[in-house]
Amino acid sequence: MQHKTLFAHRPIRRGRRTLGAAAAALALMALAACSAPAASSSGGDSGEIILGRSMDVSTLDPERSLCDSCQIYNGAVYDTLLAATTADGDLQPLLAQKWEANDDNTEFTFHLDPDAVFSDGSPVEAKDVKWSFERLANLKGDPSYFMAGVKEVAAPDAATVVVTTDAPNSAFFNVVTAGYTGIINSDVAIENGATADKDAAKTDKAEQWFLKNSAGAGQYVLTSYEEGSQLVLSENKNYWGDDKPNFKKVVIKDVPDASTQLQQLQQGDIDVAMQLSFDTLDQVKSDESLTSEVVPTYNYVYLGISPGAADAPKALDDKRVREALRKAIDYDTVIDATVAGQGSKQASAIPNGFEGSDGLDVPTYDPEGAKALLAEAGASNLKLEATYPTFTIYGVNFSTMFQSIQQSMKKAGIELTLNPLDYTAWGTKFGAGELPLTAVYFAPDHPDAVQYFQYFSLAKGASWLGYSGLSENTRETKGVAKALTETGDARAATYSELGQDMIDDAIILPVVNPQVILAGGSNVSGNNYHVTRNIDLRQLKFTD
Amino acid sequence: MSTDSTIAAGSPPGTRRASRLRPFLRPQIIGGSVVVLLWLLVIVLAGVLAPHDPMAASGPRLQAPSGAHWLGTDTLGRDVFSRMLYGARQSIPLAVLTLVISVVVGSLVGAIAGYFGGILDALVMRLADIVMAFPSILLAMAVTAALGPGLWHAFIAIVIVWWPIYARLMRGQVLSLKEREHVTAARAIGLGPWKTLFKHIVPHSLTPVIVSATIDLGTVIIMIASLSFLGLGALPPSPEWGAMITEGASNFYQWWIATGPGVAMVSIVLAVNFLGDGLRDVLDVKTRTR
Numbered sequence: 076m077q078h079k080t081l082f083a084h085r086p087i088r089r090g091r092r093t094l095g096a097a098a099a100a101l102a103l104m105a106l107a108a109c110s111a112p113a114a115s116s117s118g119g120d121s122g123e124i125i126l127g128r129s130m131d132v133s134t135l136d137p138e139r140s141l142c143d144s145c146q147i148y149n150g151a152v153y154d155t156l157l158a159a160t161t162a163d164g165d166l167q168p169l170l171a172q173k174w175e176a177n178d179d180n181t182e183f184t185f186h187l188d189p190d191a192v193f194s195d196g197s198p199v200e201a202k203d204v205k206w207s208f209e210r211l212a213n214l215k216g217d218p219s220y221f222m223a224g225v226k227e228v229a230a231p232d233a234a235t236v237v238v239t240t241d242a243p244n245s246a247f248f249n250v251v252t253a254g255y256t257g258i259i260n261s262d263v264a265i266e267n268g269a270t271a272d273k274d275a276a277k278t279d280k281a282e283q284w285f286l287k288n289s290a291g292a293g294q295y296v297l298t299s300y301e302e303g304s305q306l307v308l309s310e311n312k313n314y315w316g317d318d319k320p321n322f323k324k325v326v327i328k329d330v331p332d333a334s335t336q337l338q339q340l341q342q343g344d345i346d347v348a349m350q351l352s353f354d355t356l357d358q359v360k361s362d363e364s365l366t367s368e369v370v371p372t373y374n375y376v377y378l379g380i381s382p383g384a385a386d387a388p389k390a391l392d393d394k395r396v397r398e399a400l401r402k403a404i405d406y407d408t409v410i411d412a413t414v415a416g417q418g419s420k421q422a423s424a425i426p427n428g429f430e431g432s433d434g435l436d437v438p439t440y441d442p443e444g445a446k447a448l449l450a451e452a453g454a455s456n457l458k459l460e461a462t463y464p465t466f467t468i469y470g471v472n473f474s475t476m477f478q479s480i481q482q483s484m485k486k487a488g489i490e491l492t493l494n495p496l497d498y499t500a501w502g503t504k505f506g507a508g509e510l511p512l513t514a515v516y517f518a519p520d521h522p523d524a525v526q527y528f529q530y531f532s533l534a535k536g537a538s539w540l541g542y543s544g545l546s547e548n549t550r551e552t553k554g555v556a557k558a559l560t561e562t563g564d565a566r567a568a569t570y571s572e573l574g575q576d577m578i579d580d581a582i583i584l585p586v587v588n589p590q591v592i593l594a595g596g597s598n599v600s601g602n603n604y605h606v607t608r609n610i611d612l613r614q615l616k617f618t619d
Numbered sequence: 620m621s622t623d624s625t626i627a628a629g630s631p632p633g634t635r636r637a638s639r640l641r642p643f644l645r646p647q648i649i650g651g652s653v654v655v656l657l658w659l660l661v662i663v664l665a666g667v668l669a670p671h672d673p674m675a676a677s678g679p680r681l682q683a684p685s686g687a688h689w690l691g692t693d694t695l696g697r698d699v700f701s702r703m704l705y706g707a708r709q710s711i712p713l714a715v716l717t718l719v720i721s722v723v724v725g726s727l728v729g730a731i732a733g734y735f736g737g738i739l740d741a742l743v744m745r746l747a748d749i750v751m752a753f754p755s756i757l758l759a760m761a762v763t764a765a766l767g768p769g770l771w772h773a774f775i776a777i778v779i780v781w782w783p784i785y786a787r788l789m790r791g792q793v794l795s796l797k798e799r800e801h802v803t804a805a806r807a808i809g810l811g812p813w814k815t816l817f818k819h820i821v822p823h824s825l826t827p828v829i830v831s832a833t834i835d836l837g838t839v840i841i842m843i844a845s846l847s848f849l850g851l852g853a854l855p856p857s858p859e860w861g862a863m864i865t866e867g868a869s870n871f872y873q874w875w876i877a878t879g880p881g882v883a884m885v886s887i888v889l890a891v892n893f894l895g896d897g898l899r900d901v902l903d904v905k906t907r908t909r
Contacts, residue, residue, distance in 0.1 A: 332869065334868070334871045334872075354694070355872055408676075412694055412695050472694075474850075474855050477855065478695055478856040482675060482676065482695070494767075496767070497850075
């Protein structure tokens with residue numbers, strides 16, 4: 076998920092989170108005051124698991140949502156046509172048992188599993204897929220870009236879906252593993268105000284209904300959602316797959332603060348803590364009542380530069396100046412300060428491990444080189460303001476990160492002033508392309524690297540083409556179109572070239588690709604980081 | 620309480636200096652003053668006293684207190700002790716300034732409203748009521764959120780929520796004094812309203828306001844720190860106490876990060892509270908109504 080949506084969706088939340096800081100402080104005192112830790116809250120017997128995470132949900136309509144927590148929810152409640160494996164994102168059947176594309180990747184055929192039924196017991200039919208995809212496109216919401224280039228969705232019979240695209244799109248099978256493309260029970264949704272018509276953006280009235288109900292074919296159904304408190308899912312008794320749900324009830328509790336997550340995990344109030352800080356890793360490891368593992372992720376935090384912003388220094392128009400900024404970041408120190416060294420540097424906007432990321436050079440700290448570049452560009456003594464949201468994501472506290480960057484840039488003669496903003500205020504400015512320098516985060520939505528060009532490059536239609544205020548890089552536009560006609564090694568090579576092109580643009584400067592601590596009670600097994608879902612509930616189990 | 624209060628009765632001339640000072644020599648006042656003086660010293664001498672640069676890393680990060688770093692280091696390896704000392708330069712002077720401005724604005728408004736009365740009085744006091752109807756920290760948060768984070772914005776926000784306290788206090792004083800004989804006498808000899816107000820009423824009304832302000836100093840220090848704690852006050856990397864405590868809150872296994880600024884804040888707030896209470900007792904100011 077990504078920020079680009081956040082402001083559209085999360086405004087109300089940020090204010091609450093600010094209060095949350097105070098609440099957290101109070102909670103701390105309360106915790107300190109109560110000495111008797113509760114016994115482990117849940118267990119195999121009750122079949123109820125509680126996950127603690129800082130939630131960024133603002134809608135539970137899968138086709139309007141776009142956020143990290145939404146990935147978990149959509150994945151659990153709305154089965155997709157295909158699924159990605161946890162680690163490497165390989166394709167697996169889900170609602171579609173077979174799938175094939177024509178030779179030039181413009182026509183994609185899915186054969187639905189005849190056993191598949193929705194939570195109300197009605198069969199998953201081609202008309203539901205057609206309706207869901209059309210609604211996703213026509214709502215023109217944050218996740219609608221997954222349907223970009225889709226010309227037609229046809230349902231020749233109840234068990235077959237044929238999607239045709241304007242141009243070759245070899246990434247399409249990957250795209251339909253994204254939870255946002257989950258299939259909705261169209262009859263139920265239509266009854267409750269949803270529509271897939273062309274004007275759905277205006278006429279669809281189902282968003283409120285989706286906050287209280289669900290209509291998917293996933294392992295779980297929505298029981299209740301209280302913003303700022305918890306999201307409760309219960310077992311889908313009609314689940315059609317062979318892998319029955321592992322829990323009767325799944326509670327995702329909103330625990331904004333990492334230290335509170337650890338406290339609650341240690342007290343047994345939650346079974347899994349999803350966002351612990353690496354500074355507490357020693358405590359986690361030494362606690363025998365906990366299980367923990369540190370694994371790599373595909374998430375990252377980056378600096379984004381918008382030379383086109385109204386108050387951006389003229390100097391930012393010069394590629395050499397932007398390149399100097401890249402050299403002026405002391406990556407090792409920043410990674411140490413933000414995630415206690417448990418992260419990697421990343422070359423381009425393609426995260427480490429994604430197709431095309433191999434062979435690109437990771438940046439190095441070179442203050443002298445930065446100075447020389449600035450001098451060459453006539454921009455010595457550069458003054459810049461960094462505006463960023465005051466929050467922590469993937470363990471990276473943006474304020475800590477920028478204070479560290481501020482120190483390293485000082486050595487390169489760059490004077491960086493910091494302007495932390497409330498999330499909503501930041502989001503509005505970011506969305507309008509008003510921030511010369513900011514920091515944002517990104518987690519993959521599906522296992523295909525093409526999303527990174529569609530979002531971060533200066534190719535036609537890319538989100539950052541807008542945010543940066545620069546002009547289109549036609550080489551990248553052609554590269555993306557070319558890559559989508561290719562497969563295999565040829566495509567990987569094109570992706571890699573595009574990665575280098577993005578490095579040369581020097582608009583996106585990845586700072587850290589953090590690892591994550593998978594932490595849970597000792598009776599929890601199968602805790603995981605899932606490439607497109609954050610956590611795959613199918614693998615999570617109680618051992619007793 | 621002491622009977623030689625200078626205001627209520629007007630002390631007879633010629634009282635010896637020592638006896639005028641004696642009521643002030645109580646443990647509350649002495650203790651409070653010593654701590655306050657120590658902090659004033661820190662404010663002036665922070666640069667000399669601090670062993671390290673408060674803004675730059677001076678060692679490995681998250682080090683526990685040691686000989687090299689008396690209060691350990693924070694997430695960026697900066698010396699917490701040095702930052703705590705420099706933090707006094709932010710919190711205390713700003714709190715004093717906030718109070719001075721609030722007192723000046725509030726007293727002026729309150730005095731004028733109380734003396735002239737009528738519609739002006741009604742309007743000003745209703746405005747004060749409206750402001751005071753909100754929990755002060757909440758209103759200050761709303762104002763800073765609207766203005767954007769920053770210590771100066773926090774300053775403006777606190778002045779906005781704080782002036783009505785002094786306006787009310789001053790108005791009450793003025794109301795009770797304006798019918799006194801010396802005021803009537805002043806008017807009788809033809810003194811204009813402004814002169815009467817500022818020569819014969821306001822000077823005699825100031826003591827309770829000043830005592831109240833002294834007691835409020837602690838609250839204002841906490842408010843500034845609270846706003847910074849919530850990310851609405853001091854901007855990083857400024858070593859403001861509230862901001863430092865925020866950092867400590869998310870690293871509570873590194874207890875020393877929040878402890879230094881926390882203890883510093885407690886000490887100065889306690890000291891000014893003792894001082895304020897002591898002064899109130901000595902000066903026989905009626906218990907404040909808030």
